[in-house]
Amino acid sequence: MRRLRSLELSVSIKARIVSLTLALLFVATAPPIANAAPQEKEAEPVEVKPPELSRARVVSPEPVCLRPSTVVCEDFEKPNRSSWGDYKNAAFYVEDDVAFGGEQSMRQYYDRGQAAAGWLAWHFGDHPDSRVRKGTTFDEIYFRFYHRFQRNWPDQFPPKLARVRSRYVQGELLYAWEEQLMVSARMPGGTAISLPISGLAEPGGTNHQGDSKLRWLEREALNLRFAEHPGEWVAVEMRVKLNTPGQNDGRITYWVNGNLALDRTGVNLRGAYTATTINEALLEAYWSGGAPRNDLMRWFDNVVIATEPVGCAIYTVRKNDLKDQSAWQVQVATARNESAIVWDSGNVPGVGAQIDISAQAGTFADGADRCLRPSDKYVMRARHAVGETWSEWSEWKAMFK
Ligand SMILES: [Ca+2]
16 A cells, blocks of 8 residues: 555655646747747847926025024914014015015115115023023124015115114113113125224224224224125124123124125123014115115025024925936036036935935035025036936026016
């Protein structure tokens, strides 16, 4: 019986082997039907069309708004104005005709001869009317905003732009606020801004209203070159650092479009005064002497008040999705010279289709302006890949409308 079973087993195994061999032979010799087409297609070179890029848009809300060091972040897109301390709306409104980020900004409208105009102040820290971080003291503040004059602006400028102040209550009258110190950015005309900087401790003359309490530091010229940028948004950042009480170690620094414009060290801004610290930042639009004609407009947008440097707003660009994408790359160049690459993402692996034009997401060329701004000065292009096969670069395209 055992021999018989062994024989049966042997026959069974041999039959299976024959059957398997025949099956393999059939597969090997059978005419390819279902799998033929894809195998032949894969052998062809893959054609990858160049990407299509969107226009650049400001990342909103700005990433800096989420940092703990940011005290106020205002893009004028939200109805919540709880952080606004003092607002004079004399033709100074939130409008939706022109915006740096989002859809809305603050617009000042001037008629011929108009001097009085609007202002908007944020009250924080130890301000008598503090709206943000009430009671906190701020010895150093960074105040960054974007500003734009309309395209056909005349060769005259309203002198007022922005201030950083320390205010306190005089006596028991809440609204009799006094200035302990004031750092101001102004445009006396043409292309320059000078700095009337005042502080109680600094010996000097009286202020422009004859007030001998506020003594003026020496003015300092600062060329913001606004006259060269009508119709462009310009990033202005002010840093005010109070001196250690009794020492001359305060500091005032201005940046324009991310480039250092003024750095004044060794400043005595408050003497030994410590009752209040920096507690107000103000956008202002007063036009001493009056506007030269009707229908003049200026705008402010993307305001950030912080205890650390704010820097430039970041732009993002998108491209169309690509099936089976393995990598992609974006470059920004100057429009007048496309070989002058300003920023390069490098090879970005994966299936992404959106990227920030930032130092974190790519590399700025040495000496390149890191504050890209809406103008016709920049162009961009992109390419993407499937496997190892890259598309051609897209045509150079303007970044902004
Ligand atoms: Ca806005």
